[in-house]
Amino acid sequence: xxxxxxxxxxxxxxxxxxxxxxxxxxxxxxxxxxxxxxxxxxxxxxxxxxxxxxxxxxxxxxxxxxxxxxxxxxxxxxxxxxxxxxxxxxxxxxxxxxxxxxxxxxxxxxxx
Amino acid sequence: xxxxxxxxxxxxxxxxxxxxxxxxxxxxxxxxxxxxxxxxxxxxxxxxxxxxxxxxxxxxxxxxxxxxxxxxxxxxxxxxxxxxxxxxxxxxxxxxxxxxxxxxxxxxxxxxxxx
Numbered sequence: 001x002x003x004x005x006x007x008x009x010x011x012x013x014x015x016x017x018x019x020x021x022x023x024x025x026x027x028x029x030x031x032x033x034x035x036x037x038x039x040x041x042x043x044x045x046x047x048x049x050x051x052x053x054x055x056x057x058x059x060x061x062x063x064x065x066x067x068x069x070x071x072x073x074x075x076x077x078x079x080x081x082x083x084x085x086x087x088x089x090x091x092x093x094x095x096x097x098x099x100x101x102x103x104x105x106x107x108x109x110x111x112x
Numbered sequence: 113x114x115x116x117x118x119x120x121x122x123x124x125x126x127x128x129x130x131x132x133x134x135x136x137x138x139x140x141x142x143x144x145x146x147x148x149x150x151x152x153x154x155x156x157x158x159x160x161x162x163x164x165x166x167x168x169x170x171x172x173x174x175x176x177x178x179x180x181x182x183x184x185x186x187x188x189x190x191x192x193x194x195x196x197x198x199x200x201x202x203x204x205x206x207x208x209x210x211x212x213x214x215x216x217x218x219x220x221x222x223x224x225x226x227x
Binding site for chain 2: 033035041042043044045048088090096097098099100101102104105
């Protein structure tokens with residue numbers, strides 16, 4: 001069974017500093033997603049990573065994928081308050097395209 | 113393009129009742145997946161429908177069922193509600209193209225409270 005682990009589960013960030021969230025998964029996967037969720041809201045798609053070595057950046061967020069290590073990272077540069085949210089990684093496999101297996105989520109709180 | 117819509121947004125039921133939730137995917141998306149989100153279990157996959165056929169199913173009891181219509185709209189039904197069914201139910205749609213699914217886009221969710 002595909003398992004997805006995120007760490008840390010909680011991250012208290014200081015504004016202006018850099019941080020990384022890690023996402024490990026247990027079996028071969030074909031793509032990895034990062035989502036953001038604000039309290040009481042739905043999931044907003046951030047990145048889709050399709051292949052080994054993929055790197056995508058949007059603003060202060062950068063995501064990368066190492067399929068050999070079964071590891072994705074979400075790097076936050078110079079954290080700002082607006083980035084406070086819960087971040088989820090999710091993985092799919094070719095035999096279950098429509099089934100996202102989510103990590104537990106990382107709750108991020110950015111303080112001055 | 114309109115996003116994924118879910119109705120109702122909030123629902124309060126009592127134990128033993130049944131409930132039906134509705135999801136309208138993005139136009140052109142033929143795949144609809146359902147997820148349950150709770151503080152204790154996180155985000156869990158319920159089932160996925162593609163062209164009116166259930167393609168994948170999660171580990172939920174038979175009280176949870178779903179269907180998809182020819183216009184790709186989907187419904188999920190929970191019978192004999194239990195307190196533990198209180199959750200945010202999210203539906204997501206995606207497009208099949210080039211032999212693979214594209215990313216899943218999520219609706220706003222239905223918040224179900226069982227009393």
